[in-house]
Amino acid sequence: MKKMTLDKILQSQGFGTRKACQQMIADGKVSLSGEVVTEFSNYFQPEALVLSVDGRPWACREYVYLAMNKPAGYECSRKPSHHPGVLSLLLEPFILRNTQPVGRLDHDTTGMLLLSDDGTFIHRQSSPKHHVPKTYVATTHDPVTPQLVAQLLSGVKLADEPDMLAALACEQLDTHRLRIVLDQGKYHQVKRMLVAAGHHCDGLARTAIGRLALDDLGLKPGEWCFLDEAQCALLAPLA
Ligand code: URA
Numbered sequence: 228m229k230k231m232t233l234d235k236i237l238q239s240q241g242f243g244t245r246k247a248c249q250q251m252i253a254d255g256k257v258s259l260s261g262e263v264v265t266e267f268s269n270y271f272q273p274e275a276l277v278l279s280v281d282g283r284p285w286a287c288r289e290y291v292y293l294a295m296n297k298p299a300g301y302e303c304s305r306k307p308s309h310h311p312g313v314l315s316l317l318l319e320p321f322i323l324r325n326t327q328p329v330g331r332l333d334h335d336t337t338g339m340l341l342l343s344d345d346g347t348f349i350h351r352q353s354s355p356k357h358h359v360p361k362t363y364v365a366t367t368h369d370p371v372t373p374q375l376v377a378q379l380l381s382g383v384k385l386a387d388e389p390d391m392l393a394a395l396a397c398e399q400l401d402t403h404r405l406r407i408v409l410d411q412g413k414y415h416q417v418k419r420m421l422v423a424a425g426h427h428c429d430g431l432a433r434t435a436i437g438r439l440a441l442d443d444l445g446l447k448p449g450e451w452c453f454l455d456e457a458q459c460a461l462l463a464p465l466a
Pocket of ligand 1: 333414415416418431
């Protein structure tokens with residue numbers, strides 16, 4: 228990030244309009260290295276600041292890259308209609324800086340969801356040309372059979388899809404659960420593939436995106452964390 232005055236830095240981080248940020252500073256809500264600051268004409272390097280806003284430490288970032296353990300019963304839409312939205316689980320400044328889900332999970336699907344305010348990252352991750360494998364654990368209504376696994380691996384035909392769609396990998400985990408890896412992101416793809424193979428999906432969780440596994444992040448349902456550069460690098464397509 229380039230050097231900026233404190234009010235502009237706060238604005239860039241999602242604390243409101245420049246005027247609102249100037250008011251926060253004037254009200255003594257902002258401190259640098261533990262000292263309240265009440266003027267904003269000096270220029271600072273944002274990433275170097277030890278900043279607190281309303282007593283909450285805040286590390287300045289040009290863009291945010293977040294992973295959430297999405298709970299069931301939340302919609303990924305920015306304007307949710309039937310359930311609360313995943314954005315309601317984030318801090319307000321992230322919403323003001325236009326952080327959005329990268330792709331979507333169904334309201335009843337749980338697990339790993341990426342969120343960011345970096346348009347280039349969102350576009351790359353969501354592009355069908357960028358084949359990032361996504362791993363899901365599906366719970367089936369009827370017992371998993373070797374035929375089901377074989378069918379998902381060889382490909383099934385979905386209505387309105389011209390080509391057969393096949394899993395990149397698929398394995399049975401126990402009587403009613405299978406792990407399936409897909410590198411396309413069609414609408415309701417896992418559930419529809421199961422239906423096309425004569426099964427019904429009773430539950431779905433996304434456990435990894437690329438080589439980044441949800442289990443390694445230690446997030447409880449509804450929790451989120453920042454992803455660092457090394458973690459973002461694991462979201463790339465397999466070489
Ligand atoms: N496939 C589905 O059917 N639903 C999801 O939420 C994700 C993948």
